[in-house]
Amino acid sequence: MSDPAVLVTGASSGIGRATANRFHEAGWRVHATARDPTDLADLTARGCETHALDVTEDPDLSFLDGLDCLVNNAGFGQYGPLEDVPVERLRRQFAVNLSGPHRVCRAALPALCDAGGTVVSVSSLAAHAPFPGAGAYCASKAALEAHHDAMRAELFDRGVDVVLVQPGPVETGFRARRERELAALSPSAAYTDVYDRHRGETTRGALFGATTADEVADAVFAAAVSPDPPARLPVGWRVRAAITLSRFVPDAWRERVYEWL
Template sequence: MSDETVLITGCSSGIGRATAEQFLDEGWTVYATSRDESDIADLDESGCRTATLDVTEDDDVARVVDRIEDEQGGLDCLVNNAGYGLYGPLEDIPAEKLHDQFDVNVYGPHRLTRAALPLLREAEGTICNVSSVQGRLSVPGAGAYSGSKFALEAMSDALRAEVDPFDVEVVLVEPGPVETNFQDRAATESDSLVPGTEYDWVYDSIEDATTVSGSLPIAVTPAEVATTIHDAASVSEPDPRYPVKRFARLAVATRFLPDSVRDSVFRLVRRFA
């Protein structure tokens, strides 16, 4: 059993929910949050402490962190998990939708990190940012989502060096396809765009990916990602990055290919789409 405390965002389903359950099973005090607290009522019944938290709202962030300080006196781990994917050709994505993507996936973790760092410094705790293999490798149609995850990775690298003197750890968890409803939200966001006729092949690729990626043999379960997150939070000297399982490690490694090779692959995809 542990006497440590963790704050997790985006716990309504998928990785966030599995992570809350994993930490709870290991004896942590778990603050599980979601935009709609009714979505996590069962986690409250299971023993988590639940709260409404929209990562785009400063007041929500401050309220939850203040509550943890009042009730626990400290915080040992922050898991920035809340996020979603906006897919589509960049020409078809309005600036306000791109802003919304960054508001959740980039500014949200930044808000939580700023609010929680005073407690994490005192505890010599861990910040775990849930990224993606698409935070290291960008493909056609994923410019907005990959851009947000690339930004999260860059910020995490800078932050890791900045908080090193305080013995605060910063880690990135990088799953590939996961068996969650992430693809459903991504498909909905893509459908909300007003497509032109220039990028039919990109939309076809997005549709294929969002339809099958969660059911592919290479897809991992939310529980496997949750285990990786918990393990990273539980060691004294975690690795900076944790690609989840073999496919993620291979996908991340493709960033070392020359740009011309990757561009050639995309041309082949376009030709056969």
């Protein structure tokens, strides 16, 4: 019997790279993908198979010879007050964070159904605790979770598990990308405090406990190898508590917390 195979999107850095390494160390055949495969040179050197894959286009997965797990990790955060976010940037946010996993899932599901495999997608605490200056990103992750809830039910009789891994703040290059997205906007004076908070943000990381890419990768791997994985897998007790509280805390209380943050 050949080693199990995993496909990881967005493996050029951060969570995706850590995930590819985690599966490789466990003896899986790793198909690591990114828009620019030259960004995956170190994974190639380690023995991973690397491929070009842009989740905003229909993928060609003909390189696969069986698939046991799909990890949807590719994504980014379009930050900025919603009034300042042009519609085309909102579309781009959803094209990557929602339509991207949808495209890759559609292409990978025949192989996953044959193997009785697992879809693991990286979501975020932001899907449950939306906050000022991140409405586009939070909405894309909330939509991803609804998408996967429906897909989980649709695939129940076909033997495919669907899991959402939910980290809070993560120590990756995500913040640098966020800074670039903010810099591309035309800021309104009315939201100076929102921009200032995101440019020098430390509060949410301290509140929820910033985790590492390796810890998220461990959660992804645990979901992939579990015979009966949970529908959602929060990373860390703080995130688990925050998601639980978000179901019961009145909206007015949550808004008071935003004022404090």
